[in-house]
Amino acid sequence: MWIMNLRRHSEVSLARQIYQVLREQMTAGQLRPGELLPSTRELAKLLSVSRNTTYEAYEMLSAEGYIVSRQGSQTRVAAGLHLEKPAPALEDLRKAVQSAATYLADFRTGRPDLQRFPRTMWLQLLRKATENLSAMQWGYTGPEGLPVLREEIAAWLLRSRGLTVHSRDIFITAGATQALHLLAGLLAEEEREILVEDPCHVGMLQVLHGKGFKIRPVPVDNQGIQTEFLTGDRACAVYVTPSHQFPLGGILPAGRRADLIRFARNKDLYVIEDDYDSEFRYRGTPVAPLYSMDTQRVIYVGTFSKILFPALRIGYVVLPPELHKRWCRLRTYADVQNPPFEQAALAEYLHTRKLDRHIQQMRRLYGQRRQLLLQTLEVLFGRTWFPWGDAAGLHLVLEFPGMHFDHEFARRCKKCGIYVTPVDDHSICKGIHLDKLILGYGHLEPAEIKQGLLLLQEQFQKDSRN
C-alpha cells in the first residue's frame, strides 16, 4: 500500500506526488478512517526520499484535514473522506464548442480590415502610454475609465460630429456589446418591454434577450425605424441605430428623430442610440447623433471595434447624470473596469489625431471597395437587384426582388464556402425581408470581392436549377 510510483523529474514536487497518492487512497476508501499511517521517517525510507519530503506531504495532508496527528506523532486517516468517483466527462459536448471555419467568400459583417491597421505604430503608442502609467494605475482605477481617455473622446466627438459632451458623462466600456449588456441591466424593469428596430442586429437582440427583456419589434423601412408604430405603455427603453440602421442602412430623417424624442419624453423612457459605424460615410460628413437633440433622454453608445480593431475591446456610453451612480455600481459588479493599457494607448492615438487620419484613409479604402462591389454586382447580376440604405458602413444590403433568402439558403452557401447573411436572420418577425441579403465588404481585398461574387453567382445558378 505504501509503495508509490513517483516521477523523479516531474514538474510536480515529490512531496505533492506523495500527498496526491495518499489523498486519492483516502477519498477512494482504500485508506480507511482512523487507519494508522507510517511515520514520516518510515515512509521516507520506504520511498527512498528525504524525510523533509514526506514531512512536507504530511503537512499538506494535515493542513487540509486529511490526516490527524496526535501528540507522540501517531498519524491517522481523518473521518468522512470517502467519495465515489465522478462519472466520466461528456467528451462529445466538447466538440460542440469548436468552430473556426475559413470561407472562400467571406461576406461577414462588422469586420474592419485588420491588415491595414498600423499595428506597429499602435504597439509603439501602447508602449509609450503604458510606460507613463503610475504604479497606482496598475491597481483599481475605477469603473468610469481613465480620465484622459474620457477627455480625448469628448474632444473627438466635438471635432468629428460637432457633439458637445462633457467627459464626466462618458463611461468607458469593454466594447458596445458590454455597453448594451449593462444598459439592459440598468433599464430593465419587471413586466416591461424594450422597443427595438425590426430587423435588428441579432447579437444585440441576444444581449437584450439574455437580460430577460421582453422585446417589442418596430418595423423599419429604407429610412430607419417607422416612428408611427412606436407604441407601448409598458416600454422602458427604445434601442435604435439612427445614423445607419443595422442592417438596412437608412439614416433616420429629422422628423422621425423628433418623433422618437417626443415619444421618449411622453412615456418617460430612455432611447439607446447605437452609433456602431457612422464614421464611414462615403458621401458627406458623419451624421449628427440623436443624442444632440436631447442629452437627457438619449444614451449614446459608441465603439472603436470597427474604427480600429475588435480586439481592442473599448467602447463607451454617454449617460445622463442621474444614471451615473447606478452605472458605476453595475460595472463594478460585472467586471470592475477595462485594463488601463489599451485605454492609455487609445487616448494617445486620439490626442495625436492619428485616429482622425486613420478614419480618413479607411473611409477612402472602404468607399473604393463598396464601389467595386456595386460595379461587380452589376456585371455579374445585371439589373436583378438594387442596394438599400445610405452609402455608409462596412456592409451592403441588396434586394433581389422575387428571390428567397432564408436560413436554409445561408446554410447551403456555407456548405460551398460562402458566408452571406440573409436580412431575415436579423428579423424578429420573420418573412418580411426574405428578398434581401447582407454582404460585409470592409475586410475584403478587391480580388476577394470579385471571387466572392463569382462564387455567389454560381450559388444563385445552382439554386435556380433545383
Added chain:
Amino acid sequence: MWIMNLRRHSEVSLARQIYQVLREQMTAGQLRPGELLPSTRELAKLLSVSRNTTYEAYEMLSAEGYIVSRQGSQTRVAAGLHLEKPAPALEDLRKAVQSAATYLADFRTGRPDLQRFPRTMWLQLLRKATENLSAMQWGYTGPEGLPVLREEIAAWLLRSRGLTVHSRDIFITAGATQALHLLAGLLAEEEREILVEDPCHVGMLQVLHGKGFKIRPVPVDNQGIQTEFLTGDRACAVYVTPSHQFPLGGILPAGRRADLIRFARNKDLYVIEDDYDSEFRYRGTPVAPLYSMDTQRVIYVGTFSKILFPALRIGYVVLPPELHKRWCRLRTYADVQNPPFEQAALAEYLHTRKLDRHIQQMRRLYGQRRQLLLQTLEVLFGRTWFPWGDAAGLHLVLEFPGMHFDHEFARRCKKCGIYVTPVDDHSICKGIHLDKLILGYGHLEPAEIKQGLLLLQEQFQKDSRN
C-alpha cells in the same frame, strides 16, 4: 435670421457650425415647417464663406431630413421638427459619483503591493508578446480566451497545485468578478437559491444579488463553511472559498470538503470554488483545490489580480464540459472576450516561469509584513486580541473579545483617516462577528503598518473614552 456667429478657428468645421445653427433654429421652432431657406449661393455670400461650405451644410441637413429640396433648388424646412428644450441636468447627482480619498492608515483588503511589481519587465513582455500577434488576432479571437494562455494556465496549475486540468476546460475572464457575474447568469434559475458562506465578500454578494439570486447564508467557523448547515432543496449552487475563507481565513478540512461534494451530488448542483489568494500561504505549500475532488461538480475560479496587479483584468474559470457551450454564449453577449494583448503577455510570463518567481518573492515579502503586523499588534494592543484563520493571504482577521466593530465604528475611523473593515460589513446575518476586524496589509510598507496601527490604537482609546 441668417446671420450667424461662426468661429473661424474652431475644431468644428464651418459647414458643421452652419448646420448646427440651422438645425437648432428648426427644432426650436424659429424656422418653421415649409419655410424657405436661402440658396447655398445666397447664404455663402451672407456669411462670407465659400459656397462649398454652405453646400456641405445643406447636404448634412438634407441627408438627415431637416430640409427638403425640390427640383429647381428651392429648399424648405421639413415638417415635424419642433421639440421643447429638455430640462436642465441634475448637477448635484454628478458629485455623488466622485470619491477617491487617501488614508493615513489604509488597511484595505485585496490590494497587492503594486510598487514591487516588476512593471518595466512586464512592459517588455507585453511588447514582445504583442508583436507576435497575427493580424487575425486583432479581430475576434473567441470567448474562450487565447489558446496559448489557457495552456500555460493548465501547466501552472499542475506545477503549483498538482491540479490536472485540460486547457480546453479553462476559460479566460476579465477577472474573478466577471467569472462570478457570468456564472450567476449561467446557474441562476427562477425561484432557486444560492448557498454562500456567511460572512462572505460583500462585493461578491452584490454580484450575486445583482443577478437576482436569492441568497441563503451558511455559517462559517474558524475552519470554513459549516457543512452540517448545508440545506435547501431550492439551492442551485454553492459559492465557497475553501482554500482561505474570506474573510475569516479558515482552510476547509478534508471531511467538510467531502461533505460539500456529497451535498452537491445529492442535490444535483454545482459548487463554485473561488480561489482568490491561496498562492500566498506562509506555512507549507498552497492548498489543493476542492476542484481536484470532483471536476464535474466543482467550478474553479482563479484570478491574477492579487498575484500580479488588479488592472490586468485577467481571471479564469475551469468549467465542466456540459457548461462550455452556454458559457461561450453568455460571454459573447456580455462583452465578447478579453483583449489579446494582456493575455499574450501573461502567457509569456507564465511560460518563462517569471510568475513562479514573482509569487515566491512576494510570499516572502507579505509573510514578513504579516509578521510585523502581528508583532506590532502585540506591542500596542497587548493580549486583548487573537488572530483568526490560516497564515495566508493579504489580510488578517483579529478578534478583540468584548469589542464592538460595526459600520459606525468604520465610519468613525474613516473620519480620522483610518480604513479598516469590520467583519460585520461582510456578514449577511449581522451581529455575529461584531468583535472582529479585518486588516489588509499586503500593500503596506513596514512604516505604514506601524503608523497605521498607532493610529488605530489612538482610535480605540478615543472610543473607550466616549
